[in-house]
Amino acid sequence: xxxxxxxxxxxxxxxxxxxxxxxxxxxxxxxxxxxxxxxxxxxxxxxxxxxxxxxxxxxxxxxxxxxxxxxxxxxxxxxxxxxxxxxxxxxxxxxxxxxxxxxxxxxxxxxxxxxxxxxxxxxxxxxxxxxxxxxxxxxxxxxxxxxxxxxxxxxxxxxxxxxxxxx
Amino acid sequence: xxxxxxxxxxxxxxxxxxxxxxxxxxxxxxxxxxxxxxxxxxxxxxxxxxxxxxxxxxxxxxxxxxxxxxxxxxxxxxxxxxxxxxxxxxxxxxxxxxxxxxxxxxxxxxxxxxxxxxxxxxxxxxxxxxxxxxxxxxxxxxxxxxxxxxxxxxxxxxxxxxxxxxxxxxxxxxx
Numbered sequence: 001x002x003x004x005x006x007x008x009x010x011x012x013x014x015x016x017x018x019x020x021x022x023x024x025x026x027x028x029x030x031x032x033x034x035x036x037x038x039x040x041x042x043x044x045x046x047x048x049x050x051x052x053x054x055x056x057x058x059x060x061x062x063x064x065x066x067x068x069x070x071x072x073x074x075x076x077x078x079x080x081x082x083x084x085x086x087x088x089x090x091x092x093x094x095x096x097x098x099x100x101x102x103x104x105x106x107x108x109x110x111x112x113x114x115x116x117x118x119x120x121x122x123x124x125x126x127x128x129x130x131x132x133x134x135x136x137x138x139x140x141x142x143x144x145x146x147x148x149x150x151x152x153x154x155x156x157x158x159x160x161x162x163x164x165x166x167x
Numbered sequence: 168x169x170x171x172x173x174x175x176x177x178x179x180x181x182x183x184x185x186x187x188x189x190x191x192x193x194x195x196x197x198x199x200x201x202x203x204x205x206x207x208x209x210x211x212x213x214x215x216x217x218x219x220x221x222x223x224x225x226x227x228x229x230x231x232x233x234x235x236x237x238x239x240x241x242x243x244x245x246x247x248x249x250x251x252x253x254x255x256x257x258x259x260x261x262x263x264x265x266x267x268x269x270x271x272x273x274x275x276x277x278x279x280x281x282x283x284x285x286x287x288x289x290x291x292x293x294x295x296x297x298x299x300x301x302x303x304x305x306x307x308x309x310x311x312x313x314x315x316x317x318x319x320x321x322x323x324x325x326x327x328x329x330x331x332x333x334x335x336x337x338x339x340x341x342x
Contacts, residue, residue: 088329088330088331088332090327090329092185092327093184093185093190094185116332116333117332118332120337122275122277122278122337123183124185125184125185125277126185127278127326129326129332129335131331131332156190156322156324156327158323158327158328160328162330162331163283
């Protein structure tokens with residue numbers, strides 16, 4: 001059984017998700033985790049599936065028009081922060097080069113692992129929201145370092161603990 | 168009664184992010200000063216001409232001060248309603264019944280976000296003009312509006328409180 005990481009990017013149109021998943025189903029690829037969104041109008045889909053060899057999946061997706069696809073075999077291991085605590089970082093301010101790079105570098109230096117991230121450009125306003133697993137007791141120091149980075153970038157930053165919503 | 172009964176104000180332009188005033192902590196004010204009364208009147212006037220607007224804080228009209236107005240009258244998600252009122256130097260002193268809800272903001276016109284807020288709050292503040300100290304106890308949508316405006320006075324936007332990476336949304340229409 002192969003585990004494959006697949007990306008599909010192209011102009012958005014109705015039916016594109018159906019086309020991608022049908023092509024994969026036809027070669028026996030079973031979708032496990034996937035995400036699809038539109039980034040400034042571009043269709044983007046990232047998925048993990050199990051089943052065929054990567055060449056087979058690649059050939060199946062090759063029939064789709066106007067999209068860029070990539071298929072790669074992956075191993076199921078993943079990195080995680082030991083005893084990580086979930087936090088959320090919000091950044092907003094005037095758009096400029098390097099906001100994401102600077103903020104995420106500070107998070108990485110604190111041993112944080114970003115588990116989810118989205119950014120939006122709305123007019124001249126740039127917004128970044130990241131979910132981060134942090135080592136225990138790393139929050140206060142990271143908050144200070146983020147404040148320094150934010151001041152240099154001229155943006156506002158907030159770091160807060162994510163609230164677990166478990167019933 | 169906390170309802171606003173001051174003079175008519177001017178309609179001011181609303182500033183949008185990334186204006187620096189929106190990220191700065193507002194100054195405490197003397198609620199009896201004529202400038203604060205004029206600011207209160209201007210906030211109410213600007214809120215009233217803005218469709219769908221249920222609250223407006225001084226930083227949103229470019230003034231770094233702890234003054235805001237709220238009016239959730241007629242809103243379907245409102246329960247307790249105090250009408251149109253203006254508060255100065257407001258602080259949340261009790262908060263409970265936390266609940267997520269979708270928020271927008273005139274200063275962030277293109278985005279909305281899911282934000283957890285207290286569904287019941289007690290707020291202490293002063294009224295513009297008389298300077299009388301008041302305690303406002305409210306719930307539901309009015310409680311959410313108060314917390315959103317108090318955040319503005321503290322230099323915070325709803326973007327600073329969104330629940331996670333997928334809790335901000337592109338707004339299709341502004342009311």
